[in-house]
Amino acid sequence: MTAEPRFDEVIHAPHRLRICAALAAASETEFSVLRELLGVSDPVLSKHLRTLQDAGYVALTKPTGRGGRVRTWVGLTGKGRHALQAHVAELRRLTDHLPAESSGPSTAPG
Amino acid sequence: MTAEPRFDEVIHAPHRLRICAALAAASETEFSVLRELLGVSDPVLSKHLRTLQDAGYVALTKPTGRGGRVRTWVGLTGKGRHALQAHVAELRRLTDHLPAESSGPSTAPG
């Protein structure tokens, strides 16, 4: 099964793209770590995670009985991973022909 | 001069990202071609171009006296090209570790 390029607006929003990218890099991540990474407030992260959860892209777990406060762990679901891959494929399809660095002599109008 | 990775919200919006990607591929593009490419109405494209223009990322030219109606041509400015490259660099930085499979014949990269 390949990830067909598909532009996904749920993922594309800047904060959510960063969330998904971070989650894809690590298997699971704590709520607070994501919050620090993004530099956003609790409500903002909570709502973005809700959006991703509603799309079926992330799963939240609150392991209890471990001593210490209950903390929320966030992980990509299979669906989320697939959707992210598809979105990244689409981004790459859009931008593969572009040089990302090393600006050379270019013909700029104006 | 290299394009430092920098997330650019002006460019990141889906339609504008597609506009910029298209403009980077071709030196200059007609308004109507962009409109067809995006599948949007005149006002929508016009306003996105305005946004990009205000940011100094695109230049609009209306060459006259050529016979036929005046048509608007759109091209990336040097600044726009640079900003796009920086944004793409940032996207790649975010997503380089991900396996985004592409649909179609496998292009076994070395």
Added chain:
DNA sequence: GGGTATGTTTCCGTCATGGAAAGTGATGCA
């Protein structure tokens, strides 16, 4: 001058986003 092509601007409704504040439920402690 009238009509048409090519955008542009205005108007308006809708939706996304973010923070503050209030709410929720579990945990720690006296």
Added chain:
DNA sequence: TGCATCACTTTCCATGACGGAAACATACCC
């Protein structure tokens, strides 16, 4: 047992982005 605290979650509200319709502006063609 009861209250404070932690770790979010939800509600409320203000702001801004976005898109289309309609009106507008301008340049060409006859």
